[in-house]
Amino acid sequence: MKYLTPASFAEAASLARDASGVTRFLAGGTDVLVQMRADIVTPDTLIDIKHIDGVRDIIRGADGGWTIGVATPGAEMKEHAELGAEWPGVVEGMDLIGSTQVQGRATLTGNLCNASPAADSVPAMVAAGVEVTVSGPDGSRRVKAEDIPVAPGRTSLSKGELISAVHIPPRGDNGGDAYLRFIPRTEMDIAVVGCGVNLRLDGDVITEARVSLGAVAPTVLLVQACADTIIGSTLDEAALDRLAEAASAACNPITDKRGTVKFRTHVAGVLAQRTAKIAYGRAKGETK
């Protein structure tokens, strides 16, 4: 196994392009190292991107949005007061992953590229409208978070490409986001269903909304039908009923050791309602 520590994303991309066999990028390593130890993947080339300048930074952009470095651990995000105040859903989604020790290493980028349908930070990123910069041997491009995973364990990145930054849009006024997951325990578990909601209000009325679902389909879903049920509403009972129905209807889950089709479909509706209520309360400035 070759272990490489490039000093730039361009170098990382060309190393990956030229590598043969199985290649893995190493940021926090909370998936890669576990898979290696469990004998699931043994890479021929391991490219550690933590030595690239700025990869642990959280930077406020000129437009008021945020750029998160690809090796920024969850613990850094949680400690960042401004980021948490503006995007509590994104920060909570990240924070739900693993233990305190894991939080010291795990990253948004790693969670996205691991491409698990049950990834906790991904529905929150998708609802928030996060985009990422993908760097490759031929330059870079911006991609929506929801377009990175294409199937369980597979991404849309081609050989030699890697994510070099995560961009969270400007929060703007009267907005709020939230993420909830269902697990049978209270922590240290994998989402049976996850739901992210991000919305904006004009007075009491929802004017913009993005609703995402995790662990109910091969990839995290951005469900426009769910958003449509609550846009124009005050999140009244009727809107919540329609939201639950739309969320359940969007599900295409499997039955496995973590949950059944029936259970996941039902709980997706319940979670969509609960998540939307939290996001709504935040948008109104009533809750944090």
Place this chain on the structure above:
Amino acid sequence: MALDEYKPQSGDAELENKELKYVGTTPDRPDGLDKVTGKARFGADLSLPGMLFGAIVRSPHAHARIVKIDASKAEALDGVKAVVTRADFATGLEGEYGFVLENVMAGEKALYDGHAVAAVAATSALIARDAAKLVEVEYEVLPHVTDVDKAMAEGAPVINAAYADASVPEGMHPNVVRHHESGHGDVEAGFAEADLIVEDTYVTEAAHQGYIEPNACVAQMGSDGKGELWVCTQGHWYVQKHCAALLGMETAQLRVTASEIGGGFGGKTTVFQEPVALALSRKASRPVKLALQRSEVLRATGPTASASMDIKIGMKKDGTITAAEGTFRLQGGAFPGAPMEFSAMCAFACYDLANVRQVGWDVVSNRPKQAAYRAPGAPMAAFAVESVIDTACNKLGLDPLEVRLKNAAHDGTKASWGPRYDQIGMVATLEAAKAHPHYSAPLEPGQGRGVASGFWFNHGGETSVSLSLSEDGTCQVSVGTPDIGGSRASMALMAAEVLGIPYENIRVTIADTATLGYNDVSHGSRVTYASGLATIKAARAAVEKLCQRAAAKWGIEEDAVKWEDGCAVPSGANAGDFDPLPLAEITATMGSTGGPISGHFEATPEGAGVSFGTHIVDAEVDQETGATKIVRYTVVQDAGKAIHPAYVEGQYQGGAAQGIGWALNEEYVYGEDGRLQNTVFLDYRIPVASDLPMIDAVIVEVPNPGHPYGVRGVGETGIVPPLAAIANAVSNAAGVRLKSLPMNPPKILEALEDQAGDA
């Protein structure tokens, strides 16, 4: 655990009536500093010069004939020093030895997913892992069955046609391998007297003991045929005997040392990788470390049995139980031995019943060989029986603790399983539960309360203890029961009590098999009782010698010297003639006054007192998701006498915590292919700390007449009531009876939906 012939103790057979100075206090644990600083050495913490690393090749099939094993590619890999298969073990073993060998290394057939079929030893753990993948095993896959009811049904694949013993009636499926029946009275007549009959079927899934330390050992076989084994185990004499038999050695040629143990709960009362490590070491002529991965622990070490049970109870309007009947079908994996007789015998043991009948069936299937798990067989039986009693109470509008008090077994009751009880604490635990503020605390909306009682036999077992005094007046105690629950502290407290010297002056060590007489395994809640009894008697033997030395010094009769508060004191006619002579003054000159002073005791004590407990649980159910939260939990249990109360509380809390896991989320999930789906702790959901409330522990003390200080074992009874108490709380919170464990969210939602459909 071998079932003791219960010997009710007459009166206070052993009880000492004196004020206790050390027993009942809670000093610091002697192993605490080592464990929090990382100095304690567990199974995988020993390394020897030239040591190799082992890896086991496991069957990916639930049931398959092993056609051929070709290890040539593995043997050719650089760094590989040995490959073993069944051919490297003893032949002609019968009975339990035969079953254990078959489980440790498959012969003609692989009987479950994860069954060991070969093993390799190499110069690094990574090379061993790669080499294991190079061992080519050709299988002929056979039909499999992993469910207890399906395994008994017509047409189910036969695991082994020769398993069934003479207790099984003709006409049963060959997978039904043992049968038990017991009880007394006339149940039909009893049911005829009842105002209400409740009859239902309950099922539980297998649960793993969930010990945090995976099984691990270091084996070293010499070319002279002598062997050494360092191992994490609950019983190293058991390991010695079984490994010697499986390797075809003489027992005394294998010396076994028990490491510190990171949890056992019954699961480390047998052998898995130990004989394999020894066989690899013998073949390679080098030491071999063999430490299992978590996935191997879950796939191939023994969980508890799973159960399917039919219960029928008749009750009068006033709550009197007129008759009780139960059938317990237990699946214990691919070998006979599921503890169905314990399920049957414990099921109704809490109650004084005129008419009771219980039947057990031991069923084999394509799952790993079950191993003991705290009170094996009893928790699932209590789940079924106590749920049915709760149903009857709800239907008749009766208070569940009052109904249990009305029917409770008491001193002199003829037990459902045969004998008459001596002095027991069932009523005392119920009274304490009733008086506890928890029982009358108001519930929030969405919450439900459940209570349940439970019984366990407790065990004595072969026991040897040796105790020696040092010249400076300190004391060393050698016991042979690995410390799985604080026994070093308890032994030191009991020795301190007899000798009259401070707890801190006593060091208790778990001796290896070469340095002490035989000891049964640390199981059956026997250690504080049996090793404790032996420690007391060994200390008394030393005291007798101390008194003799004092008598000789003073020139008075031996029986004119008594032992008080750590000193020899002249008594009777000689009272006051001499100043008290402290222990340290006697030991200071012991070399020239008759030689070293020590004491020892060997016996198989038979007065282990039976134990009862009653639990109160409040649960909150989220009606929209089926999620359950345990909001309050109280354990009430009879300890006889708590030697070290903090450790006793820990046992109570641990039983409740494991019960919460088993009741709510732990289960073995097998796919259609017969493979275990959840082989890591991420998906095998033991509770995490934040899942648990603070568990209140109430120690009731109804002394056991069979122990000098009244000790009853406390390690197992604590896991008997939780499944039922939690099920009753959840059922009362949800408004629907849950009859299948685990009560995970999908199952609770399903039950709520079914009920809504009925309405």
